Amino acid sequence: MKKVIASMEIAFGALRINKLRSALTMLGIIIGVAAVIAMVAVGSGAQARIQEQIASIGSNIIIVVSGSITSSGIRMGTGNAQTLTEDDAKAIARETLAVQAAAPATRGGAQAVYGNNNWGTQILGTTPDYLAIRDLGIEEGQPFTSSDVDAAAKVVLLGKTVTDNLFNGEDPVGKVIRIKKVPFTVVGTLVPKGQSPTGQDQDDVMLMPISTAKKKIIGASQANAGSVGAIVVQAREGMTAEAQDEMTALLRQRHHIQSSQDDDFSIRDMTEVFKAQETSARVMSILLAAIASVSLIVGGIGIMNIMLVSVTERTKEIGLRQAVGAKTNDILSQFLVEAVTLSVAGGIAGIVLGLTASALISYFADWSTVVSPGSVLLAFVFSALVGVSFGYYPARKAAFMDPIQALHYE
Amino acid sequence: MAELIRINHLNKIYPLGDIAVHALQDVSTTFERGAFVAIMGPSGSGKSTFMNILGCLDRPTSGSYFLDGISVGELDRDELAEIRNRKIGFVFQQFNLLPRTPALENVELPLLYSRGGVDPSHERGMNALRIVGLADRADHRPNQLSGGQQQRVAIARSLINNPQIILADEPTGALDSRTSIEIMAIFQRLNRKQGISIIVVTHEPDISQYADRIVYFKDGRIVRDEPVRQRRDAEQELLAEAIAS
Numbered sequence: 150m151k152k153v154i155a156s157m158e159i160a161f162g163a164l165r166i167n168k169l170r171s172a173l174t175m176l177g178i179i180i181g182v183a184a185v186i187a188m189v190a191v192g193s194g195a196q197a198r199i200q201e202q203i204a205s206i207g208s209n210i211i212i213v214v215s216g217s218i219t220s221s222g223i224r225m226g227t228g229n230a231q232t233l234t235e236d237d238a239k240a241i242a243r244e245t246l247a248v249q250a251a252a253p254a255t256r257g258g259a260q261a262v263y264g265n266n267n268w269g270t271q272i273l274g275t276t277p278d279y280l281a282i283r284d285l286g287i288e289e290g291q292p293f294t295s296s297d298v299d300a301a302a303k304v305v306l307l308g309k310t311v312t313d314n315l316f317n318g319e320d321p322v323g324k325v326i327r328i329k330k331v332p333f334t335v336v337g338t339l340v341p342k343g344q345s346p347t348g349q350d351q352d353d354v355m356l357m358p359i360s361t362a363k364k365k366i367i368g369a370s371q372a373n374a375g376s377v378g379a380i381v382v383q384a385r386e387g388m389t390a391e392a393q394d395e396m397t398a399l400l401r402q403r404h405h406i407q408s409s410q411d412d413d414f415s416i417r418d419m420t421e422v423f424k425a426q427e428t429s430a431r432v433m434s435i436l437l438a439a440i441a442s443v444s445l446i447v448g449g450i451g452i453m454n455i456m457l458v459s460v461t462e463r464t465k466e467i468g469l470r471q472a473v474g475a476k477t478n479d480i481l482s483q484f485l486v487e488a489v490t491l492s493v494a495g496g497i498a499g500i501v502l503g504l505t506a507s508a509l510i511s512y513f514a515d516w517s518t519v520v521s522p523g524s525v526l527l528a529f530v531f532s533a534l535v536g537v538s539f540g541y542y543p544a545r546k547a548a549f550m551d552p553i554q555a556l557h558y559e
Numbered sequence: 560m561a562e563l564i565r566i567n568h569l570n571k572i573y574p575l576g577d578i579a580v581h582a583l584q585d586v587s588t589t590f591e592r593g594a595f596v597a598i599m600g601p602s603g604s605g606k607s608t609f610m611n612i613l614g615c616l617d618r619p620t621s622g623s624y625f626l627d628g629i630s631v632g633e634l635d636r637d638e639l640a641e642i643r644n645r646k647i648g649f650v651f652q653q654f655n656l657l658p659r660t661p662a663l664e665n666v667e668l669p670l671l672y673s674r675g676g677v678d679p680s681h682e683r684g685m686n687a688l689r690i691v692g693l694a695d696r697a698d699h700r701p702n703q704l705s706g707g708q709q710q711r712v713a714i715a716r717s718l719i720n721n722p723q724i725i726l727a728d729e730p731t732g733a734l735d736s737r738t739s740i741e742i743m744a745i746f747q748r749l750n751r752k753q754g755i756s757i758i759v760v761t762h763e764p765d766i767s768q769y770a771d772r773i774v775y776f777k778d779g780r781i782v783r784d785e786p787v788r789q790r791r792d793a794e795q796e797l798l799a800e801a802i803a804s
Contacts, residue, residue, distance in 0.1 A: 155671050155676065155677070162660070166659055465655065468655075469655045469657070469668075470668070470672070471640065472614070472616060472643060472649050472655075473643065473644060473649065473668055473669040473672065473716070474640050474641060474643050474669055474672040474673060474720075475640060475671075476636075476640045476641070476672065477636060477637055477640075478637075479671075479672055552616045553611050553616050553617055556616075556655070
């Protein structure tokens with residue numbers, strides 16, 4: 150221990166003497182460590198943002214949409230046939246084990262008017278279950294209820310974007326707005342959700358009972374009054390695959406589809422779709438970290454270079470130390486400690502710089518960055534390792550010098 | 560007087576390309592404890608090689624070397640370093656002090672490599688500086704000291720581990736004659752008062768007269784080995800000079 154402290158004192162002394170050179174040598178490590186930390190922060194920031202967006206959709210969400218139908222050999226695109234019905238949604242909720250909840254959803258666009266303001270937005274007609282499935286919270290007021298659905302009550306829930314555009318800071322709850330000239334009472338506002346993974350504004354929406362939406366706003370075909378565009382389903386935790394199988398079987402049975410015929414609906418596991426995005430973000434962050442690590446290695450080579458110069462310059466000093474009794478390990482540890490001091494000091498400065506850079510990137514580029522303690526620790530340990538591995542060769546060279554030649558080196 | 564160094568049939572051969580250079584040929588001698596020996600000879604005579612082996616910096620090709628009863632020829636690199644640390648003090652022509660390092664730290668350098676380490680009170684370092692009369696310059700750096708003072712710091716450094724022997728390689732080679740006498744006075748005092756054996760390599764016949772024995776080297780052999788008949792006393796010379804002026 151005493152020896153280590155003595156070596157450190159010698160090393161600090163030597164580094165102080167060549168301040169500029171020490172600082173420049175450290176710069177390589179500083180930049181390397183800072184780059185690793187900042188790049189990992191950007192990468193994990195992107196990942197975190199995607200995870201957040203996935204969470205905003207709700208967990209274990211499966212969407213069932215009406216599929217194509219084939220009529221006289223012409224296959225129509227997805228959604229062209231309104232094959233799904235409100236009863237299908239009820240049946241799914243009731244009869245499948247792997248499904249937690251299911252809500253029918255019908256979409257349409259409409260202009261909403263309040264006072265002098267108007268705003269074109271999306272209408273989503275659904276049932277109260279939808280709120281639970283999508284994990285939508287009520288910010289102010291109350292959600293609509295199933296009796297509202299039964300009564301086709303003219304009530305509406307507003308997303309944040311709609312509220313902002315119609316009410317300019319006024320409290321919307323209890324106010325009456327007009328949608329397609331029909332007066333609706335605003336019963337509540339939704340907690341903001343932000344962007345969806347595909348970049349849509351999830352707050353630019355109005356929710357109302359599906360019955361009301363069909364009767365007053367969107368309209369429904371006379372022939373198929375119960376039809377809906379989609380059914381939003383929440384599977385039980387870890388049972389999305391079972392839920393899909395069960396629903397397929399149930400819907401095929403309900404729609405009387407022969408085993409030779411194609412499904413007239415399609416099922417999309419939303420989580421799977423966005424998991425793919427998350428994976429690509431992770432690959433990206435690993436790539437960034439790998440590129441940044443290269444600069445750390447370059448920094449290490451800089452240390453080796455300077456240590457070799459330093460050993461040559463101090464040959465006479467090494468000879469003297471050997472003459473007065475320094476053993477191989479004494480000289481070895483002296484120069485190793487010097488190299489490690491350079492790299493660790495550079496590592497610490499690099500961490501500070503990396504944290505600053507991450508903060509600046511979030512501030513100016515508006516990218517979310519996440520600095521994990523793990524990446525900081527890793528960068529620090531890696532910088533110390535760089536010091537040891539690139540400092541060893543020069544230190545060894547010093548330690549095994551011939552004392553006589555070293556003493557007479559000019 | 561007891562024997563400190565015994566050297567038997569020492570040979571040192573350097574391979575130099577195809578030919579072998581016989582730097583030392585069958586050298587045998589003994590040095591007593593408390594001896595003050597001057598080693599003289601032209602360059603290339605083998606005296607530097609001899610000193611390197613005496614100082615445990617180099618190993619003989621053949622022959623034996625006993626220092627304080629230890630057969631040095633059988634020791635490895637680190638064991639030799641320990642012998643140098645504990646038993647031998649070195650003084651060089653170019654002083655070899657660490658630049659930008661205060662005198663006291665220079666003096667304490669050998670303590671870094673000995674078991675006890677540097678004493679926090681710096682008592683040993685200050686003591687050594689006191690012996691060479693530089694206690695008041697402890698915090699001076701080498702470039703703030705004169706050549707004579709630097710050499711005195713180097714002597715203090717050689718003293719710090721209470722060595723059996725001090726090996727001085729041309730210690731006055733870089734100094735003027737008056738400072739040379741001061742340095743020799745310190746050696747004579749250490750030799751007399753503390754009984755430290757001293758071996759000085761020198762070119763200057765004057766300087767060799769401060770020793771009590773002179774060994775002449777030529778072509779790798781000892782050609783003459785004789786006591787000094789009229790030994791000079793550096794301290795008295797300095798005193799006489801002071802009175803005269």
